[in-house]
Each structure stands twice: as C-alpha cells, then as structure tokens.
Amino acid sequence: MARMLPDRLPQKLPDHLVKVWRQLRAIDDDDLVCRISYQIANPNHPDFLVIYRNRAAFLLAVNSADTEAVDRYFQCELLDGDGEAPEDLKQAHSLSAFTQVVLEELGAGADLSLQHWVLFPKASDESVERLARSWQGAPRLFLGKQECREESLLRHFQAAADLELDQQVLNLIVGRFAPEAAIPASWVTRAERLSTKEAPKQMDFLLDYDQEAAMKRDLELSSEAFKAASSGHVRLVTGTAGCGKTLILLFRARLSATLNDNQRVLVLMHNKPLRADLQTRAKELGMSRNVEWRTFFSWLHSMMKFNMIEPATRNAFINQALKDEELEGQFTREFLLDEFEWISDNALDSPSLDWYLESARTGRKRALQPTQRQGVYQLYSLYRKMLDSQDQVDWPVAPRLFLKKLRDGAIAGKTYHTIYIDEAQFFAPIWFECVKAALHPEYGRLFMAADPTQGFLRSGQSWVQVLGGDMRGRSQRLTKPYRNTREIMALAKRFYVSRIRSEEDEVNLPDQAYIESMPSGEAANLVNAGSRSMQNVLVEQLKQLFDSGLNPGNVLLIDASGYSEQSELDHLGIHFGDKIVSAADAKNRSQMRVSTINACTGIESPIVVIIGLDRLFEQEKALGMDEIDREELVRKNTKRVFVAITRASQKVVVVFKSENTRRILTTKE
Incomplete structure (x- = not known):
C-alpha cells in the first residue's frame, strides 16, 4: 500500500480531500509516498505531494465541485476575457505558485519536472475532460x-515515473x-562545516518516513479537530541513541502549537543541559510562545x-x-538512599x-527477606x-x-492540552502521576520519547506502572541511528554488549548490518595521559582542536569523574575564557559545553x-x-558511558x- 503522511485519516478533513486520501492510501505500491498539506486553509498551497519511486514528484490540487457545479461553469461563461479560471478553480493556481517558489530557490x-494534477473526485470524467479542454491555463x-x-491513479503515476528529479531537488x-x-x-x-564559518541556511535535510510518521501520527490538521480528540491520549516513541526521538518531539511540539x-x-x-539545548533549537525554529520548557523539578x-x-x-541522620536501630551491619547508607528513592518513586499511594x-x-x-524489608521500612519512616x-x-x-x-x-x-516528555526513561512512576494530574481533563494528550537502553537512573520503562503495559497501537520504535559514524556506534555497541547481556537491551540497539551501512569516520582517539596531569593533557587536546579553526560550539566535554562541574569550568576558564560554558547555561552554538556524564543525555x-x-x-x-x-553499578556505568560516546556525531576523544x-x-x- 502507498505510504501516507500522516498515516491515519485526520479528523475534520473536508470530504473531497477524504475521498482522495482514501484512494491514494489504497494504491498497492509501497514506492508511493503521499503527503497531505498541513496548510489546508491556504489556497496558495497544493493539497497533496506525491513522490513515486523516490524520483518523480506530483503536486495535487483537489477541487470540491461535483458534476453539476462543473457543468454550471460552462453555462455561466467559464472563462473571463483574460482566460482566467472562475473563483472555484483558483486553487489550481496553487500548483504553479508552489513550483515558482521552488524554481526561484x-x-x-x-x-523542474514537477507534475501538476487537479483532481475532481465528485465530478464525472466527461465534465472534467470538457473543462480541461476549455481552460487555457489547464495544468x-x-x-x-x-x-x-x-x-x-497508479496507472498515471507509473506513466510519468520516468520524469526523474535529482535527490537534492526532491528534498527541496x-x-x-x-x-x-x-x-x-x-x-x-x-x-x-566545523569551522567558525556560517553553516548553510538552506533546509535540505528531512526526517525519514518513520520519523515523520511518528511526528504526525494522531496530530490533527486543525484546531477544531484537536478539540474533538479523545481525552487521555498517550503516544510513545522509542529507539536507540541518534535515531531522532528528540527531533520528532521538538517538531511535533512546534507543529501542534x-x-x-x-x-x-x-x-x-530531566536535566538542565537538555532544556537549554531544546530552548536554543526552539528559538532557532521560531516556535510559539505558548510552549513552556521545564525540567521536571523546576516545573514542580x-x-x-x-x-x-x-x-x-x-x-548524618541515616x-x-x-x-x-542496630542495623549497621545489614545495610549501607548508599543502599538505603537508593532504596528510599525506589520506595518514594514507586508507591503511587502513600507508602505503607x-x-x-x-x-x-x-x-x-x-533480594530482601521480609524481616529485612521491615527494617528498611522502619528506617524510611524515621527518615520521612x-x-x-x-x-x-x-x-x-x-x-x-x-x-x-x-x-x-x-x-x-x-493544566495543559499537551505535555511532551523527552528522555522519559528517566521519569519515575510518581513523576508520571504528577504529569497525569496536569493534563487537561477533556483534551489532554501525552507524547513521550524514550530509549530504555539509556535508563541508568531507573529501570528504563517506568511509565508502564502508571500508563499501563499495553502500548500496542500507541507506540513506535525507531531502529536507524543517524547521528553517529560507523566507528562511533560500533565502539558504543561493542562496549555495551561486552558488559550487559540482556535480550531486551539487544532489541533496542542497532543491528550489525545497519552499523556496517553507516557512514565511515574517524576511529575513537584514546589518549593516555600517563604520568602527566590529566588536566594539562585535556587542555592540550582542546587547544589543538581550537587552533585548527574549530568552532568551540562543536565540542562537548563530558566529565565522568563525579567531581564538581564548576571546578572543571573554573580550570578551563583560565585557558579558554568565555569559549567555555556549562551545558545547562548554553544559549547559542558558539561556546564549548561542559556536562557531567549523568546530565548529557539528549544533547549531541x-x-x-x-x-x-x-x-568511574x-x-x-x-x-x-x-x-x-x-x-x-556495572550496568548503570555501562549505560552512562554508552550515552556519552553516542553524543558524538563525528569524533570521540x-x-x-x-x-x-x-x-x-x-x-x-
């Protein structure tokens, strides 16, 4: 079947567009990708764009006139003195107007072999054919x-499939x-380009089909349809690092707003660096001001x-x-703090x-025996x-x-109409209870992006306890990581599977065949400082990068030592001044960001x-x-390092x- 974007029939779509959408969807050819415009109220924008066999492009304008209306055009002088179409056919000009925009770019x-079709799904073929012969400006x-x-429709697409376009032109x-x-x-x-020169302004990169489908699924074309949507709607996108989950979430939030x-x-x-990164990207996209950006705790x-x-x-209290309580030999303070957190996170009612x-x-x-659980709970109660x-x-x-x-x-x-959660694998069950309480009771929608392989702070699928385990029809898993080179992803996966043997985790990692197909790049640069100071060697490595003309904004420093991030910033500030900034405070792409390993998820x-x-x-x-x-600890550290390595798109040092x-x-x- 043809692949549709969006892949489900939107609500409140005009009847004449519904007819065409259904016929396109029924075409038995998966080389056909059909997009419907999200500008359905714009008369200067075509209704559908169809790409066939990834080489031929078709613009479709759909007219609502039935046979009687088309025949009436002839009875009332179809054309004026200048050969212009009547008002009801003005949308046909959207095809030429759109093509002119592309030609100018x-x-x-x-x-440009961009083909123009005008469809009349409610009018007879004879009347439409007579109309086409009579209109001088017929597409x-x-x-x-x-x-x-x-x-x-398929026969017409196949007949014109040889009018091939360059891939860059198709992308445009x-x-x-x-x-x-x-x-x-x-x-x-x-x-x-990694230098300080300006990056190209042309937007010639696109979400792939699965990413675009995830971004548009169940997202209506109009505010009226949004109001008619069912309450409590939940959608989940999962996938490995670099597969575009955050991009999907960001673009969906922009389109929805x-x-x-x-x-x-x-x-x-869950962390400040990701919030800073998303806010920077949202500003670059010119997103609506009705979107609020928060870490979970800053929101609370x-x-x-x-x-x-x-x-x-x-x-000291613990x-x-x-x-x-004479329990020193049974539990360590570290274990108790971790167990106390688990109790607070998972008891959706008051813990008992x-x-x-x-x-x-x-x-x-x-594992804890009943008597041990009683001891832990006694300490938890005292602590509370x-x-x-x-x-x-x-x-x-x-x-x-x-x-x-x-x-x-x-x-x-x-209360919010829509709540988006990025890196949802770090959200505890009790956090989801708070989110549910903030959703609009009638129209509330929840959209989550998550990677269970990165859930080093929690089990990785904590939403199941609150939202239910059956997400069939409400979730989509992305399998293709685009961020990294072959060498970076191969290193990350080898490291991961050498330390964690889990069938569930294997499912969420890219398969070896796909890794082999990824673009090649540099091998990881592993620098042994030996007897020299780590800090001096780090400064040397950064100076080499910056002296080559590299834009500092293209470097992310991840510190896994567990020491204060501020001390690292202070030390590097002596050598690099304002070229360095905490990832949580980054406002643009001109400074090197510094992050702890626990806070680097979601950024790149x-x-x-x-x-x-x-x-570590x-x-x-x-x-x-x-x-x-x-x-x-090995499991958590493995996930931490996997996340750190896969933040890089070109080079890891x-x-x-x-x-x-x-x-x-x-x-x-």
Missing part, C-alpha cells in the same frame, strides 16, 4: 471521479511542501515551594539511625509497610518523619508532596571529549562491595590515565 535557468492533467480511483520540494519535516542544515552535525496557538503546551525533561517548583535537605544533614512487603521491587537486583519535622524534602519526596498538596487543595496546579555534538572514566571504572572494583551491588580504561572500552568479549 534553484536559481536562474533551472528546469498537465485534470482527473474526474473515475480517474481518481486507486487503479487509475518536500521541505517546502512540508516545512514541519525539514531539518535546518546547521543541525545535521555530521554534515556541517502552530495548528492551535490557544492550547497550553509543556515540554518536560514553579507551583510549589519546598526546602531541599542538605546532603550532609541527610547522611548514619545515626543505622546505629540506633504492607505495600512494601508485597512489592515485587521490579528492577532491584538485591525527620523531613516533615524540619519542613524539608529530598528530591524523591518532592513529587509526593506536590500530589498531596494538589489533592488537598493547598496549591493550584497548571560533532566532537565529544570524555574525561573521568578511570574513576575504579568504583566497580571497590573492596567489600556486595556482588549484587557491583553488578548493578577519551583522555584517561589507566590502561584498564582502554581495555574496558575496547574489549570485544
């Missing part, structure tokens, strides 16, 4: 009711017909003020509680001992009482406090420099660590001191 002397082909049927045509699917050239980091500028739109993510804080407990105070005893503790590696007594919260407790205040009427939460860069892996891998060998805890780091990164077993 191609430049003087350009020739190449007028088609009546019978000729608008699937078999006839699609980009102008469906600007919502056109990617600014400066965003395609694998193809852009454009179609209905009265709706309230919220875009949520905008509605509810809370006092965050200091880590030192929290740690250490003392372990002594008082009965709930905890019966819970399957999904995603937890360490301490927080309440001091009017403080920790990060995991804040969402629970928000829901309580919302249900008690102590705060007035905001042509060149990525990674430091601090020595300390050393932690896995800590003496006295429980083997189950060690296994879990890793600066380290221990040869053990090189061995771990390059092992194939």
Whole structure:
C-alpha cells in the first residue's frame, strides 16, 4: 500500500480531500509516498505531494465541485476575457505558485519536472475532460471521479515515473511542501562545516518516513479537530541513541502549537543541559510562545515551594539511625538512599509497610527477606518523619508532596492540552502521576520519547506502572541511528554488549548490518595521559582542536569523574575564557559545553571529549562491595558511558590515565 503522511485519516478533513486520501492510501505500491498539506486553509498551497519511486514528484490540487457545479461553469461563461479560471478553480493556481517558489530557490535557468494534477473526485470524467479542454491555463492533467480511483491513479503515476528529479531537488520540494519535516542544515552535525564559518541556511535535510510518521501520527490538521480528540491520549516513541526521538518531539511540539496557538503546551525533561539545548533549537525554529520548557523539578517548583535537605544533614541522620536501630551491619547508607528513592518513586499511594512487603521491587537486583524489608521500612519512616519535622524534602519526596498538596487543595496546579516528555526513561512512576494530574481533563494528550537502553537512573520503562503495559497501537520504535559514524556506534555497541547481556537491551540497539551501512569516520582517539596531569593533557587536546579553526560550539566535554562541574569550568576558564560554558547555561552554538556524564543525555555534538572514566571504572572494583551491588553499578556505568560516546556525531576523544580504561572500552568479549 502507498505510504501516507500522516498515516491515519485526520479528523475534520473536508470530504473531497477524504475521498482522495482514501484512494491514494489504497494504491498497492509501497514506492508511493503521499503527503497531505498541513496548510489546508491556504489556497496558495497544493493539497497533496506525491513522490513515486523516490524520483518523480506530483503536486495535487483537489477541487470540491461535483458534476453539476462543473457543468454550471460552462453555462455561466467559464472563462473571463483574460482566460482566467472562475473563483472555484483558483486553487489550481496553487500548483504553479508552489513550483515558482521552488524554481526561484534553484536559481536562474533551472528546469523542474514537477507534475501538476487537479483532481475532481465528485465530478464525472466527461465534465472534467470538457473543462480541461476549455481552460487555457489547464495544468498537465485534470482527473474526474473515475480517474481518481486507486487503479487509475497508479496507472498515471507509473506513466510519468520516468520524469526523474535529482535527490537534492526532491528534498527541496518536500521541505517546502512540508516545512514541519525539514531539518535546518546547521543541525545535521555530521554534515556541517566545523569551522567558525556560517553553516548553510538552506533546509535540505528531512526526517525519514518513520520519523515523520511518528511526528504526525494522531496530530490533527486543525484546531477544531484537536478539540474533538479523545481525552487521555498517550503516544510513545522509542529507539536507540541518534535515531531522532528528540527531533520528532521538538517538531511535533512546534507543529501542534502552530495548528492551535490557544492550547497550553509543556515540554518536560530531566536535566538542565537538555532544556537549554531544546530552548536554543526552539528559538532557532521560531516556535510559539505558548510552549513552556521545564525540567521536571523546576516545573514542580514553579507551583510549589519546598526546602531541599542538605546532603550532609541527610547522611548524618541515616548514619545515626543505622546505629540506633542496630542495623549497621545489614545495610549501607548508599543502599538505603537508593532504596528510599525506589520506595518514594514507586508507591503511587502513600507508602505503607504492607505495600512494601508485597512489592515485587521490579528492577532491584538485591533480594530482601521480609524481616529485612521491615527494617528498611522502619528506617524510611524515621527518615520521612525527620523531613516533615524540619519542613524539608529530598528530591524523591518532592513529587509526593506536590500530589498531596494538589489533592488537598493547598496549591493550584497548571493544566495543559499537551505535555511532551523527552528522555522519559528517566521519569519515575510518581513523576508520571504528577504529569497525569496536569493534563487537561477533556483534551489532554501525552507524547513521550524514550530509549530504555539509556535508563541508568531507573529501570528504563517506568511509565508502564502508571500508563499501563499495553502500548500496542500507541507506540513506535525507531531502529536507524543517524547521528553517529560507523566507528562511533560500533565502539558504543561493542562496549555495551561486552558488559550487559540482556535480550531486551539487544532489541533496542542497532543491528550489525545497519552499523556496517553507516557512514565511515574517524576511529575513537584514546589518549593516555600517563604520568602527566590529566588536566594539562585535556587542555592540550582542546587547544589543538581550537587552533585548527574549530568552532568551540562543536565540542562537548563530558566529565565522568563525579567531581564538581564548576571546578572543571573554573580550570578551563583560565585557558579558554568565555569559549567555555556549562551545558545547562548554553544559549547559542558558539561556546564549548561542559556536562557531567549523568546530565548529557539528549544533547549531541560533532566532537565529544570524555574525561573521568578511570574513576568511574575504579568504583566497580571497590573492596567489600556486595556482588549484587557491583553488578548493578556495572550496568548503570555501562549505560552512562554508552550515552556519552553516542553524543558524538563525528569524533570521540577519551583522555584517561589507566590502561584498564582502554581495555574496558575496547574489549570485544
């Protein structure tokens, strides 16, 4: 069957367009890609663009006139003295107007085999044929009711398939017909110039079919259709790093806000660098101001003020509680903090001992006996009482406090028509409860983008508990990563599968055949600092990059050491001044961004420099660590490093001191 974009019949589509959409959809040829315009109210824009066999292009204008109306044109003097079409046929001129725009962009002397059809799905073939003969400005082909049927349409497409267009010209045509699917050239980091020169302005890169389908699915063409949409609509897009999930989310949010500028739109993510990156891209796209960009906790804080407990105070309390309850030998403080977070994240109602005893503790590696669970829950209760007594919260407790205040009427939460969640694998079940409470009760829609292989903070599919496990018909998995070179993705996958043996994770990684088809690039540059200072070697590497004329904005530094990001910024600032900025504060593409390894998900860069892996891998060998805890740490670190490597589109540089780091990164077993 023909591939349609959008791939489901939109609501509130005019009847004459519905007839053509259905006939195009029924054509038994998957080499046919048909787009319907999202500018259905614009008389100067064609209704459909059809690309056949990825070489021939057809513009279709659809007329609503029936046989009687067409015949009436002749009875009332079809043409005026200048040979102009009557008002009801003005949309036919949209074909020429659109083609002229494309020709102007191609430049003087350009020739364009862009074919023009006017369809009359409600008028007889005889009347339409008479109309075509009588109109001096007739396009190449007028088609009546019978000729608008699937078999006839396919025959016409096949007959004209040899009028081939260059791929760049096809991209330009699609980009102008469906600007919502056109990617600014400066965003395609694998193809852009890395120097300080301006990137090309022409938008000649496009979402692929699967990406565009995911972006448009169930997104209506008009505000009226949006109001008629069912409530509680949920959609999920998953896929490996670099497959375009964030791009889809961003473009969908822009298109949705454009179609209905009265709706309230919220875009949520889990970290500040991703928010800064999305806001920068949204500004470049000229997105509507009715879109709100927030990290999850900054969104909570905008509605509810809370006092965050200091880590030192929290740690001292837990250490003392372990002594008082004589549980020091059974649990470590680190394990308890992690378990407390799991309890707060997963108990959708108020946590209770009965709930905890019966819970399957999904995603937890360490098994706990009932008596151990009682001990943990006792400590958790003491900890919560301490927080309440001091009017403080920790990060995991804040969402629970928000829901309580919302249900008690102590705060007035905001409601949104559409909420987008990027990197949803980092959202806890209790976070999704907060999101559900913010959706408009009648028209609320939720769109999520996620990569379960990157979920090093949580199990990776926490939405299942709140939204339900059956996402059939509501989810789409993308399998083609476009960001990286073959060498970068091969390194990332080899590293991943050498440390994590999971069938589920294998499914979410690109297969080897696709990796082999990816564009080739540089091998990873693994730099051993040896006896020299890591910081000095890092500065040397960055100076080499910048001295070559590289735009600092094309470099992302990822620190995996766990030390303060600010100390790294202070040190590098001595050498590079204002060329360096925290990824959370980046406002443009002229400065090198610095991010911790936990906060780099969702962002990308042509060149990525990674430091601090020595300390990350050393932690896995800590003496006295429980083997189950060690296994879990290896799993989380593997996902962290996989994310860091795949941020790069062209080049990865890793600066380290221990040869053990090189061995771990390059092992194939």
